[in-house]
């Protein structure tokens with residue numbers, strides 16, 4: 074049951090922001106797909122290179138580690154928007170619906186608070202990580218921390234969006250990432 | 261908040277130095293550090309205590325350094341500093357032997373390098389611990405560089421270390437340290453190169469047949485302490501810290517002399533063959549790589565000075 | 571023991587439906603703020619925890635299993651296994667266990683197997699006279715073989731925390747996995763052999779040969795992975811990449827995977843692994859806090875003063891983990907418990923490889939116990955049943971798996987014989 078919102082109302086404005094965040098979500102999901110595909114292909118090539126051609130490529134390992142950090146943090150932000158992180162529902166499910174709604178709000182607020190505190194660490198992390206460089210490729214450790222901060226920033230925006238939509242009693246956002254396994258039939 | 265001040269009224273407060281080490285708890289290095297800690301506590305009447313957290317409990321050397329910059333931890337002991345000038349000491353045939361290494365590290369040659377560490381993370385070198393030489397172990401008999409042609413060798417994933425082994429025709433493979441044993445056992449790689457004591461601690465002897473004493477690298481291990489922590493100490497405690505470190509360094513050097521023969525004897529009795537290779541032939545191929553990097557990392561003439569003046 | 575102020579809020583937040591990773595993060599940050607220590611460290615440690623080549627095996631093995639499921643390879647596999655046992659009473663139940671055993675050689679997580687084989691087998695079993703509860707419980711229990719037979723995501727995580735070779739852990743999981751399958755097959759026999767309502771079909775050698783031939787490339791994949799690891803052709807992370815490549819090549823034999831489906835498969839593998847890895851990231855700081863406080867050492871001292879018998883310690887650890895496993899997600903539990911318990915095990919001379927297999931087997935049992943039994947929810951959904959109903963129907967299978975775990979705990983050779991075998 075989609076809510077119809079009239080132009081000029083608060084809800085209409087929120088929906089416009091949500092449409093922008095839909096776009097952000099799409100970019101996140103596309104990025105992690107690209108990162109995972111690239112890592113899989115590069116690693117396959119590395120095995121071939123080592124076993125068949127007898128050569129080693131040490132940059133692949135560094136790249137692979139970098140990509141894992143980025144994929145995890147970007148993926149974590151994407152999961153926040155669609156409420157698909159691992160959670161324990163059992164206890165809260167036993168509560169009456171109105172109370173559950175308050176729990177939802179409190180959880181969003183708690184995660185938002187965490188992400189805000191972590192975002193405030195940018196200067197400190199920058200000061201202590203930028204001097205350190207990975208031994209082989211010379212990637213500064215800040216390149217890795219950047220992934221974390223992007224994740225916190227986007228995650229915080231998603232939490233705010235969720236809080237506002239809950240308060241205004243609006244529908245949850247559309248899921249961008251696929252959910253169900255799609256089994257092709259007719260083998 | 262670098263020091264924890266407990267209720268030790270009257271004695272001017274007590275100081276605790278938390279130091280993270282990457283080596284295993286039972287290793288000689290950690291034993292040396294523990295002796296240092298015990299001696300410091302005793303001589304200072306517990307006004308200064310040193311807590312050693314070994315086994316990489318606080319993470320890698322670089323992670324421990326981040327914690328030092330944050331002020332959660334005050335010291336680190338390990339082979340990697342993140343300072344290119346210091347980390348380059350892992351290159352091949354820089355030093356003739358451990359004494360040569362220690363002599364250079366205690367001279368003015370090393371001063372700009374230690375300053376670079378202070379500059380980078382506010383960590384000062386308070387100790388230079390000796391280690392046994394890096395040496396090749398293998399499942400293939402390696403006496404001269406030609407025997408290493410096409411050999412899959414596990415080396416640290418560092419550019420110059422990879423180039424050094426490519427120079428003798430081997431295929432360097434980067435494998436995480438906890439996988440080395442398994443990789444040697446199953447044959448993912450044929451060989452590994454590491455400090456003799458580290459190789460021994462990793463039980464490399466169980467899965468290798470030959471030890472080729474290339475002894476290409478006499479690499480130090482640095483004990484670094486946060487400058488901010490050192491400055492918070494009264495002068496007498498600083499002195500105790502440094503004095504006792506020198507005693508620990510000397511204890512370790514003596515222990516390593518016996519450890520060297522013990523390890524080789526133990527391996528021989530396990531059935532490994534100890535090979536005295538044609539070291540000059542290895543040096544001839546590896547040293548040019550060291551020279552090529554040395555100019556970039558240390559500047560012109562430094563490597564020559566190390567070779568000629570010490 | 572001010573660490574209580576870290577652990578109690580963490581568990582409370584998890585029960586309040588805060589995502590597990592963020593519940594750990596919130597309590598770690600709050601604890602650090604209260605202690606007046608640095609919060610930047612939380613960020614740095616979470617980044618450092620993920621900066622690992624070995625962990626990359628997790629998304630790749632998840633991807634391989636997703637490809638299997640999406641391309642219908644799981645069905646081909648199941649048909650092949652079924653063709654050999656369809657003349658037995660309870661044939662579908664035996665096939666359920668057997669298919670999971672093969673699937674386990676490709677997949678590193680129970681959920682991938684429960685979802686993949688459950689979606690196909692539960693409806694088929696129900697149509698053939700099995701009760702939905704029974705179908706759901708066989709599926710749930712046999713999915714636990716996946717994280718024990720290599721590859722295994724929990725064993726990768728254990729290896730990283732305890733600094734133990736993943737290759738050795740993988741080899742150590744093989745015999746225990748067979749033991750689990752054997753125990754489950756015994757229960758299947760006991761529960762189905764006298765049930766005359768279950769259908770039997772005549773065995774046809776040509777049908778079996780055809781179905782097996784069709785599934786041959788898939789049946790070979792676990793052999794390629796395990797053999798490749800054992801004979802040193804590749805490392806665990808490389809094996810994961812090979813599994814992906816191999817599964818993709820397999821799809822060419824059976825069905826063309828449309829780009830859209832491939833995209834979805836990649837997306838799900840990436841998101842699922844992010845949901846596991848982000849827990850590892852936030853938990854890193856908790857492990858660190860405990861290390862700096864010397865908690866692992868004091869627990870090791872306490873435990874070794876209580877007993878000097880490795881068996882007794884293992885039993886204590888098992889009871890403790892069974893309790894933890896009922897209300898905590900397995901990976902999160904491992905991240906917090908292993909750094910604390912591993913030193914105690916080493917002190918008593920327990921081989922860390924053996925210890926890892928026992929810990930993982932015990933924690934995986936938590937997937938079958940409510941309220942946090944993830945597998946129960948997955949199969950419950952496929953069978954249209956409440957998770958609690960599945961759990962109650964599952965008692966016999968659960969006890970069989972528990973017995974297998976106990977046996978591995980008391981007979982270390984079951985885990986250590988294969989990795990110690992020289993070639």
Ligand code: NA
Pocket residue numbers: 666667669670687708709710712713
């Ligand atoms: Na199954």
Ligand code: NA
Pocket residue numbers: 673674675676677678679715716717718719720721722
């Ligand atoms: Na598996």
